[in-house]
Amino acid sequence: MADITPEVRALMRPSAAALEPYDPAFSPVDVILSANENNYGIPPEVAPILAEAVAGAAWNRYPAPLGGRLRARLAAWHGVAPEQVIIGNGGDELLFNLFLAFGGAGHTLVSCPPTFSVYGLYASMVETPVAEVFRGRDFAPNVDALAEAARTATLVVVTSPNNPTGDLFPREGVRRLCEACPGIVLVDEAYIEFSDPGSSVDDLLGEYENLAVLHTFSKAFALAGTRVGYVLAGAPVVAALAAVRQPYSVSAPDQAAALAAVTHREAFRPAIEAIRLGRGRLSAMLGGLAALGVRVWPSQANFVCARVPHAHDVWRRLRDEHSILVRDFSSTPGLEGCLRITVGTPGEIDLVAAALDTILKGE
Numbered sequence: 574m575a576d577i578t579p580e581v582r583a584l585m586r587p588s589a590a591a592l593e594p595y596d597p598a599f600s601p602v603d604v605i606l607s608a609n610e611n612n613y614g615i616p617p618e619v620a621p622i623l624a625e626a627v628a629g630a631a632w633n634r635y636p637a638p639l640g641g642r643l644r645a646r647l648a649a650w651h652g653v654a655p656e657q658v659i660i661g662n663g664g665d666e667l668l669f670n671l672f673l674a675f676g677g678a679g680h681t682l683v684s685c686p687p688t689f690s691v692y693g694l695y696a697s698m699v700e701t702p703v704a705e706v707f708r709g710r711d712f713a714p715n716v717d718a719l720a721e722a723a724r725t726a727t728l729v730v731v732t733s734p735n736n737p738t739g740d741l742f743p744r745e746g747v748r749r750l751c752e753a754c755p756g757i758v759l760v761d762e763a764y765i766e767f768s769d770p771g772s773s774v775d776d777l778l779g780e781y782e783n784l785a786v787l788h789t790f791s792k793a794f795a796l797a798g799t800r801v802g803y804v805l806a807g808a809p810v811v812a813a814l815a816a817v818r819q820p821y822s823v824s825a826p827d828q829a830a831a832l833a834a835v836t837h838r839e840a841f842r843p844a845i846e847a848i849r850l851g852r853g854r855l856s857a858m859l860g861g862l863a864a865l866g867v868r869v870w871p872s873q874a875n876f877v878c879a880r881v882p883h884a885h886d887v888w889r890r891l892r893d894e895h896s897i898l899v900r901d902f903s904s905t906p907g908l909e910g911c912l913r914i915t916v917g918t919p920g921e922i923d924l925v926a927a928a929l930d931t932i933l934k935g936e
């Protein structure tokens with residue numbers, strides 16, 4: 574990527590001129606455990622159905638702006654009205670739209686770092702002031718302080734399970750935020766399918782008109798390449814998000830792929846279950862390296878957060894000597910020494926555990 578020259582930067586809107594292009598820190602490797610994708614892919618029995626659905630999409634026609642059949646199917650699945658569902662070009666577009674609709678100068682965001690960096694990025698793009706309520710020991714959110722900050726906020730975003738720490742946000746805490754906040758409370762549930770049953774706060778939508786819940790097809794449903802996400806919220810909040818969206822942001826083939834995934838969602842269960850089991854195994858293997866200075870936190874997502882000695886060095890050696898890419902958070906405030914490791918297939922778990930063992934034992 575070329576640098577933005579001073580001449581070009583001088584032409585940019587001040588809040589945009591402060592930014593650099595997003596770098597997913599990707600390098601070509603054999604084992605990709607850096608982006609929390611589903612390394613099992615589409616279940617083999619669903620793959621041909623999905624391919625046929627995509628091939629049969631109306632390529633010459635603009636797609637249904639609000640998702641038509643996909644929206645109806647998502648509403649039926651979650652037991653809400655279609656007017657309470659909005660689809661986006663990945664969860665990321667919906668997050669951006671949330672800030673376009675509800676953020677901006679004088680509209681404060683309350684966030685709970687360390688968390689997904691995209692919230693802060695989008696907030697700054699639309700000049701939204703951010704009140705950060707940092708997590709405490711073992712990444713526990715400070716619900717009292719969040720609720721206090723929420724009283725004067727336009728937008729509160731919490732992540733459950735949180736990326737990259739893996740913990741669920743307490744359900745009672747979501748209730749308190751919805752009650753305290755005069756604005757919108759978004760719960761980002763991008764990884765909720767990997768959590769224990771009953772962990773989603775979708776069922777609180779009927780109680781709180783200011784609650785919105787974000788979901789995505791990128792993680793459990795193995796469709797990160799198609800870019801489809803959705804928000805469930807009260808119909809007026811959905812209408813506000815619809816007002817700021819690009820009308821045709823989710824392509825017809827992408828809608829068809831997501832519809833096939835929802836229709837056959839039970840077929841994704843075995844891989845999700847295998848990832849949950851793999852998470853336990855990976856956590857135990859990392860826990861077994863405690864004597865070498867490794868610390869791992871419990872996770873309800875498809876990744877684990879671990880603190881390792883000389884983390885940046887370990888990250889580089891995993892990549893260069895073992896062709897395994899994980900995510901380095903060691904220079905992020907609050908995540909000193911931490912790496913985030915996606916739970917891959919059983920073979921990939923063995924490889925990353927063995928590689929860490931080798932590197933940390935100094936062999």
Ligand SMILES: *Cc1c(COP(=O)(O)O)cnc(C)c1O
Binds near residue numbers: 609736789800
């Ligand atoms: C991956 C992720 C998303 C959404 O990703 P998309 O691919 O844009 O749907 C949203 N929130 C968090 C915390 C994520 O990790």
